[in-house]
Amino acid sequence: MARSVSDSARILQLARTSRDVVAIAMGEIGLPARVLALREGSALAYGPVAAATAPGQIPLRDLKALYRAHELTRATRVYGVIGNPVGHSLSPLLHNTGYIAARRDAVYVPFLVENLKDFLKALPDFGVRGFSVTLPHKGKIFAHLDEVEPLAEKIGAVNTVTVRKDGSLYGSNTDYVGVLRALEKKMKLRGSRVAIYGAGGSARAAAFALAQAGAHMFVCARRPEMARKLAKAAGGEAVPRSALRTQEFDALLNATPIGMFPQEKVSPLAASELNCTLVMDLIYRPIRTKLLRLAASRKVACVSGVEMFLAQGFAQWEHWMGGKAPEPIMRNAVLRALKNEENTRW
Numbered sequence: 486m487a488r489s490v491s492d493s494a495r496i497l498q499l500a501r502t503s504r505d506v507v508a509i510a511m512g513e514i515g516l517p518a519r520v521l522a523l524r525e526g527s528a529l530a531y532g533p534v535a536a537a538t539a540p541g542q543i544p545l546r547d548l549k550a551l552y553r554a555h556e557l558t559r560a561t562r563v564y565g566v567i568g569n570p571v572g573h574s575l576s577p578l579l580h581n582t583g584y585i586a587a588r589r590d591a592v593y594v595p596f597l598v599e600n601l602k603d604f605l606k607a608l609p610d611f612g613v614r615g616f617s618v619t620l621p622h623k624g625k626i627f628a629h630l631d632e633v634e635p636l637a638e639k640i641g642a643v644n645t646v647t648v649r650k651d652g653s654l655y656g657s658n659t660d661y662v663g664v665l666r667a668l669e670k671k672m673k674l675r676g677s678r679v680a681i682y683g684a685g686g687s688a689r690a691a692a693f694a695l696a697q698a699g700a701h702m703f704v705c706a707r708r709p710e711m712a713r714k715l716a717k718a719a720g721g722e723a724v725p726r727s728a729l730r731t732q733e734f735d736a737l738l739n740a741t742p743i744g745m746f747p748q749e750k751v752s753p754l755a756a757s758e759l760n761c762t763l764v765m766d767l768i769y770r771p772i773r774t775k776l777l778r779l780a781a782s783r784k785v786a787c788v789s790g791v792e793m794f795l796a797q798g799f800a801q802w803e804h805w806m807g808g809k810a811p812e813p814i815m816r817n818a819v820l821r822a823l824k825n826e827e828n829t830r831w
């Protein structure tokens with residue numbers, strides 16, 4: 486039972502010692518080592534033919550078709566996502582689907598990380614070349630990086646780390662790219678008026694992205710001092726909630742978790758506050774939130790948070806793989822998974 490990433494690394498080391506060893510790291514923390522044990526020399530891997538019966542088990546179909554555990558070699562480039570929790574992350578599906586479609590010798594695994602230092606120490610054992618960073622590590626990772634992209638520094642969050650050949654770590658932020666690409670498909674940002682509801686981590690990425698793209702950016706939050714702080718840092722204006730009823734905007738972004746599963750029947754804003762031509766909800770569970778349904782009923786254009794999720798993942802691909810990702814196939818895989826989730830829930 487792996488209780489830390491370094492426990493998993495010890496299991497991988499064991500697999501390397503002899504051909505007569507079956508090395509299986511148990512528990513959710515052990516999942517990446519389950520995927521990588523065969524390439525390290527484990528004689529067998531275990532994958533249940535039906536659903537998993539214990540934490541960290543990977544159904545045989547996914548072990549073979551998604552992670553390709555039986556085909557990985559020491560030359561395979563390893564990527565992953567670190568977070569706590571990390572079990573619901575769609576990033577392994579997104580990236581592995583892309584690697585398979587583009588015939589890249591790479592694999593992407595979810596690392597349940599409680600202790601950052603413990604994970605970073607184990608990077609060489611797993612041969613990790615890059616990783617996505619999700620909550621609660623997006624801010625804490627800074628202390629461990631050798632170099633940070635200037636905009637990520639300003640935003641105060643890193644969601645993408647590249648492990649360079651010499652082992653040094655370079656941090657960047659593709660969440661802001663995600664917001665920009667999702668919006669730019671639908672509107673011209675330069676000179677437009679865009680309001681953000683919320684002033685947390687993703688609002689911060691959105692605010693800097695919008696300011697960089699030349700939009701007039703407005704921040705509205707339940708704690709006005711947080712809106713003022715973010716607006717000042719990113720070069721926008723803080724507005725009170727009443728402004729959403731009295732002013733018009735080209736776009737309005739929800740950067741709060743209100744409306745996210747299991748609270749999918751709630752909207753952060755009322756229909757009378759959607760005085761804009763486009764609404765983007767950063768939430769993607771569900772794909773079509775109550776807010777987006779309200780917007781559609783007012784003939785306002787809608788952008789789901791899944792567009793941001795996909796775009797930030799494509800940008801990560803460009804960092805790590807170089808060139809353009811096979812976007813349509815990756816998009817379809819994620820949309821299908823989200824729709825399946827929704828069908829089984831409701």
Ligand code: NAP
Pocket residue numbers: 660663683684685686687688706707708711740741742743745767768769790791793794795797
């Ligand atoms: P966060 O850092 O915790 O910020 C949440 C913001 O929402 C804060 O300003 C918070 O205000 C506000 N808020 C929370 N509950 C509220 C309520 N009941 N009424 C009014 N405001 C409320 O969270 P985050 O990381 O920015 O994430 C926000 C949402 O974006 C999440 O649903 C997340 O899933 C989504 N997201 C999506 C993507 C994507 O790729 N599509 C990426 C990142 C995040 P206080 O500070 O006053 O609590």
